[in-house]
Amino acid sequence: MLFKSLEFKNVVGQKVKVIEIPLLEEGSTYAFMIQLRLQKFITAIYQETKPKKCYSFKEYLKKGMKWPDYEALFKKTELKNNA
Known part of the structure; x- marks a missing residue:
C-alpha cells in the first residue's frame, strides 16, 4: 500500500505534518470514508492551540475504525517467493 503525507500551518502558524495517509x-x-475521516482529523488538528509537530493518520484510524474495516484497508499482501 502506498502512503502520502501532508504538511500545513495551523491557526497559530506552526507547521504540522500528517503522515501515513493511505492512497x-x-x-x-473505503475512499469516501477515508476522505471524510481525514477532513475531520485535519480540522481537529488545525484548531488545536498546542499541536504536536507530526501526527499519524494510520494510528488515528486504528482508534476510530471498526477492526474488520481497518484490517481490510491495511491488509498486507504477501509476495510469492519473496519477490
Whole structure:
C-alpha cells in the first residue's frame, strides 16, 4: 500500500505534518470514508492551540475504525517467493 503525507500551518502558524495517509483508488469502497475521516482529523488538528509537530493518520484510524474495516484497508499482501 502506498502512503502520502501532508504538511500545513495551523491557526497559530506552526507547521504540522500528517503522515501515513493511505492512497486509494477512486473506485475503492473505503475512499469516501477515508476522505471524510481525514477532513475531520485535519480540522481537529488545525484548531488545536498546542499541536504536536507530526501526527499519524494510520494510528488515528486504528482508534476510530471498526477492526474488520481497518484490517481490510491495511491488509498486507504477501509476495510469492519473496519477490
